[in-house]
Amino acid sequence: MHIMEGYLPASHAIGWYAVSAPFFVAGALKIRKIVAERPEARMTLAASGAFAFVLSALKIPSVTGSCSHPTGTGLGAIIFGPSVMAVLGVIVLLFQALLLAHGGLTTLGANAFSMAIVGPWVAWGIWKLGRGVGLSVAFSVFFAAMLGDLATYVTTALQLALAYPDPASGFIGAAVKFGSIFAFTQVPLAIVEGLLTVIVMDALAGKVPDDQKLRILAGEAR
């Protein structure tokens, strides 16, 4: 869920930029190191980012409305790792603002925090946790993608509540308000995206006959 251009007051916009900046810088340093060691990784990273962007423009059926689009947060985090996803995610968000008028420039910091930082880290954490406790790949992928999406949506609702607290019940009340109004679209979307990501990982697993390719998919870009 992208916060639109101009929705957040200037102080919040700047604040979220400041919160997201360290993650972006850490990811950028990591990419700089990867690129210095292997210049060809630029291409892989660029193709991965473009893939994430195109993925977010595909239409998927949604339970409530006519259709919606996946975020790709969970898939990206599982395949590329969360620290690289922070940078790729910010670039994807920038292109979404400039090519689709989706999201915005003043709200880029806030959107980056929910979609390129919280979502991927949660998805990656759940994926590792799921595999760690012996859950099957399909279940781990499902929960990683679904909870990654839900974490993004909850973060966005909290960001909105922080900017516009309820006159009677303050921050908590506003969080409930924003959370419930967008829940109609976001909760079904998270479940659909979880299922979708399972289908994708399943199909991808069938496409990697040799170790070489598996290594590419599992972490060359990490």
Next chain:
Amino acid sequence: MSIASLDRIASTGRWRNRPLAEKALIGLGFLILAVTLPPWPGAVFVTAAMLAVTFGLARVSVKLWLAIAALPLGFLIPGSLVLLVQLGPEGIGLAPGGAQEAALLVLRALAATTCLIFLATTTPAADLVAGLRRFGLPSEIVEIALLMYRFVFILAEEATAMTVAQRARLGHSTRARWLRSTGQVIAALLPRAMARARRLEVGLAARGWQGEMRVLSDRARASWLSLGAILAAQAAVAILGMLL
């Protein structure tokens, strides 16, 4: 709106060859004014100025503009209606001053959105990203962003072709099939993207690529006169917005 449509508008538009500095100053300058000035009347002036520039000078089609603006408005409507109600100990009620707060929010968000759409419809995203170098973004990141930009349209076209092929074969006939088809598109797209990246890299390496794309830019440089005029207009909007 497909992925390429806004970029096509920007690349074929009347302001395509205006200096980047001018367009960036107009779009970003007014964007800053839109979020910092008091929404009434500041944001109204910003909206009026941006619409005049977008339609009057850059000659963006009104129909296209409305199609682009539909998406952010889909967020704005529920996002502003929320401010009308409050959750108190007695349950849900109308918020005191909620209508005013919602109206101010709508004004500010609309003003900012006109600035974003101005930038998006007059300046190809690649120009703007290339311009980020001047703001001190590391060249590695800018290069990756520009390469990504080149990949986006190729992959989008592949994804569209796959989706069309699936639809023609009843791939979207039920919700479950639709979801499965989309999953298959994504799964087919990733290895193709990686293979394309590898081919491009091999081709460039054979030509002695050192990891930097140098391209000739023949864009006109911004004149101090026009930059000054833009700044003067923005100062006027800022003063009017604060005084009135």
